[in-house]
Amino acid sequence: MHEPLPEIDTTTPHSARVWNYWLGGKDNYPADREVGDQVRQVYPGIVDVARHTRAFLGRAVRLLAGEKGITQFLDIGTGLPTVDNTHEVAQRADPACRIVYVDNDPLVLSHARALLTSTPQGACSYIHADVHDPGDILRQAAETLDLTRPVGLMMLGILGNVWDHDEAMAVRDELVAALPPGSYLALEDGTNAVDPEAAAEAEKTRAEAGDPYRLRTPEQIAAFFHGLELLEPGVVSVSHWRPEAEPHGLPAEVTAYCGVARKP
Numbered sequence: 001m002h003e004p005l006p007e008i009d010t011t012t013p014h015s016a017r018v019w020n021y022w023l024g025g026k027d028n029y030p031a032d033r034e035v036g037d038q039v040r041q042v043y044p045g046i047v048d049v050a051r052h053t054r055a056f057l058g059r060a061v062r063l064l065a066g067e068k069g070i071t072q073f074l075d076i077g078t079g080l081p082t083v084d085n086t087h088e089v090a091q092r093a094d095p096a097c098r099i100v101y102v103d104n105d106p107l108v109l110s111h112a113r114a115l116l117t118s119t120p121q122g123a124c125s126y127i128h129a130d131v132h133d134p135g136d137i138l139r140q141a142a143e144t145l146d147l148t149r150p151v152g153l154m155m156l157g158i159l160g161n162v163w164d165h166d167e168a169m170a171v172r173d174e175l176v177a178a179l180p181p182g183s184y185l186a187l188e189d190g191t192n193a194v195d196p197e198a199a200a201e202a203e204k205t206r207a208e209a210g211d212p213y214r215l216r217t218p219e220q221i222a223a224f225f226h227g228l229e230l231l232e233p234g235v236v237s238v239s240h241w242r243p244e245a246e247p248h249g250l251p252a253e254v255t256a257y258c259g260v261a262r263k264p
């Protein structure tokens with residue numbers, strides 16, 4: 001039996017639904033579209049960030065499940081199910097992969113229960129939890145994942161929800177510390193470095209709408225990989241992390257940075 005669903009408040013924007021709007025999805029409400037449009041006006045690159053982030057997710061999970069032998073994933077800040085979610089990419093490489101998704105939006109929870117279905121050989125579960133409480137996430141994740149074996153920790157577009165940088169680092173530290181050597185961290189987040197004025201406007205717009213999201217410097221994003229072995233090409237714009245071959249050269253840089261690193 002599932003826990004009853006928490007109530008869905010559609011009158012205030014929530015980042016999962018705003019993100020879904022930028023991705024061209026249908027699981028969003030007028031309040032989400034309003035703030036989504038406001039942010040896009042002051043920070044037009046956000047739609048490219050959302051799309052390139054999903055493409056990075058696919059490339060990173062394919063690498064970890066396909067080449068690095070990772071069969072367990074903890075994906076924090078899942079977002080609303082779309083195409084090529086973590087479990088689909090991972091289980092295509094190895095059907096025995098086990099995935100735990102974590103989000104705090106009740107709409108994500110209801111869609112996840114309906115849509116995030118595992119292969120019979122693997123497992124896929126969904127935790128309704130807050131990234132501010134990594135201990136709770138780890139306790140619940142341990143019901144599906146064996147935390148003594150390597151895990152792919154996915155933190156894409158999630159740490160900006162933790163406004164204070166020291167607290168965001170402490171969350172990351174507690175999660176990484178709980179995973180054994182041979183685990184990987186794949187992380188992506190928006191940066192304020194490319195156009196600081198637009199970034200400040202975007203932060204202000206989201207904060208005023210009740211859905212604050214902190215943009216960080218590339219150095220702060222790189223610092224989330226401390227103590228880990230960064231894979232090539234290091235911490236770069238998300239559109240430049242091992243891009244697929246394209247006939248017209250590299251895609252333009254977008255205003256979000258990412259990396260993948262191994263815990264030694």
Ligand SMILES: C[S@@+](CC[C@H](N)C(=O)[O-])C[C@H]1O[C@@H](n2cnc3c(N)ncnc32)[C@H](O)[C@@H]1O
Nearest residue numbers: 016019077078079103104105130131156157161
């Ligand atoms: C920008 S979206 C990223 C979605 C996905 N990781 C991707 O890269 O496409 C951020 C996600 O984090 C979730 N989120 C926001 N605040 C959260 C919190 N405090 N705890 C857990 N999840 C949160 C949102 O509901 C949303 O689904």
